[in-house]
Amino acid sequence: MNCLVGQSGGPTAVINSSLAGVIQAGIDLNYDGIFLSLNGIEGIINKNIKKVDKDLFEKNFGKDRLKKRPSSILGSCRYKLPEDLDDEVYGKIFENFKTYKIDTFVYIGGNDSMDTVMKLNAYIEKNKIDWINVVGCPKTIDNDLCEMDHSPGFGSAAKFVNSVLRQVRLDCDIYPIKSITFVEIMGRNAGWLTATSYLSNYKRDKDVVNLLYLPEDEKSLDQIKEEIKEKLKEDNNLVVAVSEGFMDKDSLLENEKQKSFDKGFNHPIIAGIGQKISDYIHKELEIKTRCVELNIVQRTSFLISKTDSDEAFELGYLALKEGKVKTNIVPFLKREENNPYKVSYSTTNPANIANKEKKIPKEWLANRKVLEEKMIEYALPLVQGQIDQEYSDGIFDYIKLEDFAK
Amino acid sequence: MNCLVGQSGGPTAVINSSLAGVIQAGIDLNYDGIFLSLNGIEGIINKNIKKVDKDLFEKNFGKDRLKKRPSSILGSCRYKLPEDLDDEVYGKIFENFKTYKIDTFVYIGGNDSMDTVMKLNAYIEKNKIDWINVVGCPKTIDNDLCEMDHSPGFGSAAKFVNSVLRQVRLDCDIYPIKSITFVEIMGRNAGWLTATSYLSNYKRDKDVVNLLYLPEDEKSLDQIKEEIKEKLKEDNNLVVAVSEGFMDKDSLLENEKQKSFDKGFNHPIIAGIGQKISDYIHKELEIKTRCVELNIVQRTSFLISKTDSDEAFELGYLALKEGKVKTNIVPFLKREENNPYKVSYSTTNPANIANKEKKIPKEWLANRKVLEEKMIEYALPLVQGQIDQEYSDGIFDYIKLEDFAK
Numbered sequence: 054m055n056c057l058v059g060q061s062g063g064p065t066a067v068i069n070s071s072l073a074g075v076i077q078a079g080i081d082l083n084y085d086g087i088f089l090s091l092n093g094i095e096g097i098i099n100k101n102i103k104k105v106d107k108d109l110f111e112k113n114f115g116k117d118r119l120k121k122r123p124s125s126i127l128g129s130c131r132y133k134l135p136e137d138l139d140d141e142v143y144g145k146i147f148e149n150f151k152t153y154k155i156d157t158f159v160y161i162g163g164n165d166s167m168d169t170v171m172k173l174n175a176y177i178e179k180n181k182i183d184w185i186n187v188v189g190c191p192k193t194i195d196n197d198l199c200e201m202d203h204s205p206g207f208g209s210a211a212k213f214v215n216s217v218l219r220q221v222r223l224d225c226d227i228y229p230i231k232s233i234t235f236v237e238i239m240g241r242n243a244g245w246l247t248a249t250s251y252l253s254n255y256k257r258d259k260d261v262v263n264l265l266y267l268p269e270d271e272k273s274l275d276q277i278k279e280e281i282k283e284k285l286k287e288d289n290n291l292v293v294a295v296s297e298g299f300m301d302k303d304s305l306l307e308n309e310k311q312k313s314f315d316k317g318f319n320h321p322i323i324a325g326i327g328q329k330i331s332d333y334i335h336k337e338l339e340i341k342t343r344c345v346e347l348n349i350v351q352r353t354s355f356l357i358s359k360t361d362s363d364e365a366f367e368l369g370y371l372a373l374k375e376g377k378v379k380t381n382i383v384p385f386l387k388r389e390e391n392n393p394y395k396v397s398y399s400t401t402n403p404a405n406i407a408n409k410e411k412k413i414p415k416e417w418l419a420n421r422k423v424l425e426e427k428m429i430e431y432a433l434p435l436v437q438g439q440i441d442q443e444y445s446d447g448i449f450d451y452i453k454l455e456d457f458a459k
Numbered sequence: 460m461n462c463l464v465g466q467s468g469g470p471t472a473v474i475n476s477s478l479a480g481v482i483q484a485g486i487d488l489n490y491d492g493i494f495l496s497l498n499g500i501e502g503i504i505n506k507n508i509k510k511v512d513k514d515l516f517e518k519n520f521g522k523d524r525l526k527k528r529p530s531s532i533l534g535s536c537r538y539k540l541p542e543d544l545d546d547e548v549y550g551k552i553f554e555n556f557k558t559y560k561i562d563t564f565v566y567i568g569g570n571d572s573m574d575t576v577m578k579l580n581a582y583i584e585k586n587k588i589d590w591i592n593v594v595g596c597p598k599t600i601d602n603d604l605c606e607m608d609h610s611p612g613f614g615s616a617a618k619f620v621n622s623v624l625r626q627v628r629l630d631c632d633i634y635p636i637k638s639i640t641f642v643e644i645m646g647r648n649a650g651w652l653t654a655t656s657y658l659s660n661y662k663r664d665k666d667v668v669n670l671l672y673l674p675e676d677e678k679s680l681d682q683i684k685e686e687i688k689e690k691l692k693e694d695n696n697l698v699v700a701v702s703e704g705f706m707d708k709d710s711l712l713e714n715e716k717q718k719s720f721d722k723g724f725n726h727p728i729i730a731g732i733g734q735k736i737s738d739y740i741h742k743e744l745e746i747k748t749r750c751v752e753l754n755i756v757q758r759t760s761f762l763i764s765k766t767d768s769d770e771a772f773e774l775g776y777l778a779l780k781e782g783k784v785k786t787n788i789v790p791f792l793k794r795e796e797n798n799p800y801k802v803s804y805s806t807t808n809p810a811n812i813a814n815k816e817k818k819i820p821k822e823w824l825a826n827r828k829v830l831e832e833k834m835i836e837y838a839l840p841l842v843q844g845q846i847d848q849e850y851s852d853g854i855f856d857y858i859k860l861e862d863f864a865k
Contacts, residue, residue, distance in 0.1 A: 064633055092635050124629035131634070216855035217756055223530035223857070224759045227470055228537070229498050234755075255852055348751045349640075350623055353630045358853065436853035446661055447764065447842035449622035451629070 054083075056373055057155045059090035059097070061162035061169065062131070064124035065206025066213070066357045067365035068192045071161050072126065073119035074369025075190070076105055076457075082377060088153055089458055093130035093162070094169055097149050098142060103458040110457040118452035120362045121440050123209075124353040126454055131165070134172045143176045150185050157186045157376040161369065163193040163204075167383060167407035174381040174403070186380035189403045190372040192365070194352045196245035197410045200401045201385035205368055206352070208361030208435030211249040213354040214238055214347060215436065218253040218292065221345060222261040225290040232341040233281065233291045233334060236262075237327030239351055240296050243412050244269050246351075247296035249432045251425045263291045266330075268298035269413055274305055277330065278337050285340075295327040295344075306330065355449050359438025364396065371398055394434035460489075462779055463561045465496035465503070467568035467575065468537070470530035471612025472619070472763045473771035474598050477567045478532065479525035480775025481596070482511055482863075488783060494559055495864055499536035499568070500575055503555050504548060509864040516863040524858035526768050527846050530759040532860055537571070540578045549582045556591050563592045563782040567775065569599035569610075573789060573813035580787040580809070592786035595809045596778040598771070600758045602651035603816045606807045607791035611774055612758070614767030614841030617655035619760040620644055620753060621842065624659040624698065627751060628667045631696040638747040639687065639697045639740060642668075643733030645757055646702050649818050650675050652757075653702035655838045657831040669697045672736075674704035675819055680711055683736065684743050691746075701733040712736065761855050765844025770802065777804055800840035 058075045060068055079087035087105040090096030109115070119126065135142060150158065160170050170189040177187065191198050194210035218236060225234050240246040244267025253261035263284045266272065272280075284291050300307065306329040331344040364386060371384040382400040389395040417427040443450045464481045466474055485493035493511040496502030515521070525532065541548065556564065566576050576595040583593065597604050600616035624642060631640050646652040650673025659667035669690045672678065678686075690697055706713065712735040737750040770792060777790040788806040795801040823833040849856045 064630055092633075095635070122629075123626060125633045128635065129633040212853055216761065216850075219855050219857070220529060220756055220759045220761060223528075224470060224755045227498075227531045227535040229501070229534065252852075252854055255854070343755075345754045345756070346752065349630045349749075350626055350751070353626045355622065355626060360853075433852060438853065439850060444622075444845060446658075446839060447618055447766075447844065448658055448661070449625050451625070 054156055055086035055088060055154045056084050056157045056159065057088040057090055057097070057102070057150070057153065058159045058161065059093045060125040060127045061093035061129055061160060061166035062193070063163070064129065064353050065192050065194050066123040066209035066352070066354050067120070067205050067362045068124070068161055069119040069122045069126050070362040070365035071190050071192060071205060071369030073116045074366040075159050075373045076110060077116055078370040078373035079105070080107055080110070082374065086153070088155065089127050092128040093132060093166070094134070094146070094160070095130045095132050097146050100149055102153065103454065105458050113452065113456040115452065115457040118443070118456070120366065121355070121357065121443055122451040123355055123357065133165070134169050138172070138176050138179055146173070147176070147182065155185055157188065157373060159188055159190055159369070159372045159376055161190040161192055163191070163195070164198055164406055164408055164410065167403040170383065170403040171407045177380060186376045188372050188376035188380065189383035189406070190368050191383060191385055191406065194246060195240045195243055197241060197243040197412070198406050199409045199411045200405045202388040202396070203386060203435060205361060205365035207245065208358040209354065209356070210239070210246055210351055211252065211432050212358045212436035212439070213351055213356045214246060215249060215253040216356060217347060218250060218294070219261055222253070222292055225292055229289060230341065231285060231289050233293060233331070235293045235295050235327045235331045235342065235344040237295050237297055237344060237346040239347065240268070240298060242268050242298045242410055244296045244298070245413060247294050248413060248424060248428050250294040251428045252432055252436065255429055255433065260288070261292060262294050263288060265294040266299045267296045267413070268300070269418055270299065271302045273302045274333060277301070278334065281334060282338065295330060297326060299326055306333070355442050357440040358436045359440055360435055362440055367398060375400055391430060391434065460562055461492035461494055461560045462490050462563045462565065463494040463496055463503070463556070463559065464565045464567065465499045466531040466533045467499035467535050467566060467572035468599070469569070470535065470759050471598050471600050472529040472615035472758070472760050473526070473611050473768045474530070474567055475525040475528045475532050476768040476771035477596050477598060477611060477775030479522045480772040481565050481779045482516060483522055484776040484779035485511070486513055488780065492559070494561065495533050498534040499538060499572070500540070500552070500566070501536045501538050503552050506555055508559065509860065511864050519858065519862040521858065521863040524849070524862070526772065527761070527763065527849055528857040529761055529763065539571070540575050544578070544582050544585055552579070553582070553588065561591055563594065563779060565594055565596055565775070565778045565782055567596040567598055569597070569601070570604055570812055570814055570816065573809040576789065576809040577813045583786060592782045594778050594782035594786065595789035595812070596775050597789060597791055597812065600652060601646045601649055603647065603649040603818070604812050605815045605817045606811045608794040608802065609792060609841060611767060611771035613651065614764040615760065615762070616645070616652055616757050617658065617838050618764045618842035618845070619757055619762045620652060621655060621659040622762060623753060624656060624700070625667055628698055631698055635695060636747065637691060637695050639699060639737070641699045641701050641733040641737045641748065641750040643701050643703055643750060643752040645753065646674070646704060648674050648704045648816055650702045650704070651819060653700050654819060654830060654834050656700040657834045658838055658842065661835055661839065666694070667698060668700050669694060671700040672705045673702045673819070674706070675824055676705065677708045679708045680739060683707070684740065687740060688744065701736060703732060705732055712739070761848050763846040764842045765846055766841055768846055773804060781806055797836060797840065
């Protein structure tokens, strides 16, 4: 009895916590072989597969060390399975599942990866296959997965973003001259991660972040300019959080069509809006502006929320445990209580997640005061606790695949 | 008997460790009043001055908490004192020194700030003033201060840069396609900080950083392209460290003259070269490229080297201790031994530091193998140990001025 696990899509700080959960469940459920597919579904197609050495995993503290290791240790892919279930690639995948005697395949990923889980299950159903279950396990820093209270990876990204915003504020405040620092934050077409910026203001006398712009906003460049002018009456140095997916109402800052390398799921490459607003405001207000793009480090940060990591682990564990008996499911988090914070775990159909995007609820966007209250209530529990990191010779270090797999 | 301390120039992660050292020395040496000048020399000119509350400082763990708090807590300035010692501003400064009964003034800063220390001492000498000593305390992440083995602030910046480079590498490696990630690193006209990138490769089977470009290099765009093509034969995903001060030999990537806001010392604003090389290589090699600009967080990171912090503290302590009896000096670090690492402290004249830049020695730049060996020997001891950070409600938090001064 063997299981297989793969990781797909963009990395998060806790995607390996979910992997640790799957492996631990594999050990606890007495799987003979726990196999690892490298570069997502491509590893199965190309037989690029490793096997967990359970003794090494325990000896090298694999469970704890995987929880500290950001970014997909198994690699990733953006491979989109064909719509046509008769395509030969499906035959190849299931043949390789059979070769490795896989009875459960867990795919850790976001909304694109759930498309893969969905299609593999369509193939299973169509061909009446009864010897394998294929299940998903959610992840994304964007928090745009439907069905669930929040996505694993989001809490750590929020913890990192807000901690960096406070560092940026410390830098901004040193000169007694007017300045605006724009901080561009990830999140694709959803403003979740940028909206967590309110956490940096929590219990502060003075705001760390003064303004924020979300993909959900409809604001013209003139409105932005006026809002900034208004805030400059209160504070010399402004910090403005800008979501990478924000665009001014009139699309005046629209990018020239950038050559996208993200071919698989055809997402646009969205980055650079922060610098554009920065340039615009500099020109309009003749004031010092700059843009800090948080860039890829926000999704692979070594600053990891313990709450997020623990939840990601549980979801991975549950994915294999439930996947042992059922196919076509994805475990997810429900929030039971907020005070004290308590979650429960449930499962859903990957079709409810695949290729969909969850945006910030309209009611939350009624005004900024409402949004601030809602976001603090919603996101604060997700950033609690931190994982002690590893260092060797003074530099951040991490577990390697060879430390627990062959 | 009162002392005064100010911070100037760009922030570092340990500039407050030096401040903590000055305050602790002020307490130990029984100064009646320990005064703090806000926004550097401007605080003295405008009487924008606070006083340390010694009881609060002890009660709120000021010494330990200042060591964790990146970026100049007293604020900064880029005010350049006039060359003409008869300018009225000097009279105003010394009048205010007198008002506050200051007998020692410690100015924590880089090569520009040592210009201030030098000029105040020229005024002291010219006017035969015998009731005040003015001394400097070094800091800069650029490591470009002459006379000293290394500058406080450099070690923490190197620790941060190299830890982030490893995170960037984890992100780069997830896709099995060719890609190049350029990482732009600070350091002004000196390549020190970028050259520390070799630390990220220390004891690795596979390089984290594949190539690096320093202001000291003379390389054409063609050479860069060829070096990258060569490295792509070994590795699918390259990480290339680019110093913000690098320029191709033929200046083909030269910036249009950017409107500089750094009026004080007339430094050019140097940033953006990483993106330009990234665009160039993308066009030439038709390969996925991106640029991560580490930006301001590398100088105000909450990831702090304990070695760096301890040394910065000692220098601050020494500045006041020596400044109590002598004027016109700056304490600095000498390396006594490397194995085990051991430093001693000495003092020098600010004129040896002011307005000068220390570059990487020519011999070290003979070839990359030599540079790597030299940089590991030189910089590795400086990144050892880390300071446990503060968090409140899950987000990075820090001491405030009100916690120890009024």
